[in-house]
Amino acid sequence: MSRVRWDALRGAQQVRAAEIPVLLSRIAYGDEDTARLAVEDLADCVCWSEFLVGEATAPTVPFLLELAGAPHVPCKAELLELLEHICRAEQWHRAASSVRDDKRCTAYREQPCWEAASRAAVRAGRPVVAGLTSSVRPEEAEPARRLLRAMDEVPSFPEA
Incomplete structure (x- = not known):
C-alpha cells in the first residue's frame, strides 16, 4: 500500500483519497462491525x-x-458487491459519449480512463473471485458468481 501515492489521488467524489489505506486496514484488522462500516465508507470513496x-x-x-x-x-x-459495482460502472463513458461531438467541450478527458483501468483491475482478479465461488458460505459464493457474470457481461471499454 505504501507504493501508492494516495494523497495525490482523487476519490469518486473528487476528494483526496488519503483515507483509503486507513479504511483498508479497518477492513483487514477490524471486527465485523468495524469492517462493514469501513467497506461502506470505502465504497463512497471509490464507487460513489x-x-x-x-x-x-x-x-x-x-x-x-x-x-x-x-x-x-x-x-x-x-x-x-463493491467490486461488481466497480466492474459495471460506466457513467464517465456515457457522459463522454454525450459530448464527444462537441469540439468545444473538453470535459471527460481522464475520467473514462479511470473506468477502463478500474474494470481491467477487477478482471485481473478473476482467479481470486473464481476461488470464492466454491465457498461453503452461500453469502460469499453467490456474490462471487454475480461478479464473474459481470466480468463476462460487461464489454471492455474502447481505448480512449
Whole structure:
C-alpha cells in the first residue's frame, strides 16, 4: 500500500483519497462491525452511489481483491458487491459519449480512463473471485458468481 501515492489521488467524489489505506486496514484488522462500516465508507470513496468511480478506484481494486480472498475478513460479500459495482460502472463513458461531438467541450478527458483501468483491475482478479465461488458460505459464493457474470457481461471499454 505504501507504493501508492494516495494523497495525490482523487476519490469518486473528487476528494483526496488519503483515507483509503486507513479504511483498508479497518477492513483487514477490524471486527465485523468495524469492517462493514469501513467497506461502506470505502465504497463512497471509490464507487460513489454504486456507479461513479474515481482516480483512486483502480489502485484500490487489488487490495479489495486481496481482502476478499483472505480467510479472516468478515465482509467478503460486501467487498464482492463493491467490486461488481466497480466492474459495471460506466457513467464517465456515457457522459463522454454525450459530448464527444462537441469540439468545444473538453470535459471527460481522464475520467473514462479511470473506468477502463478500474474494470481491467477487477478482471485481473478473476482467479481470486473464481476461488470464492466454491465457498461453503452461500453469502460469499453467490456474490462471487454475480461478479464473474459481470466480468463476462460487461464489454471492455474502447481505448480512449
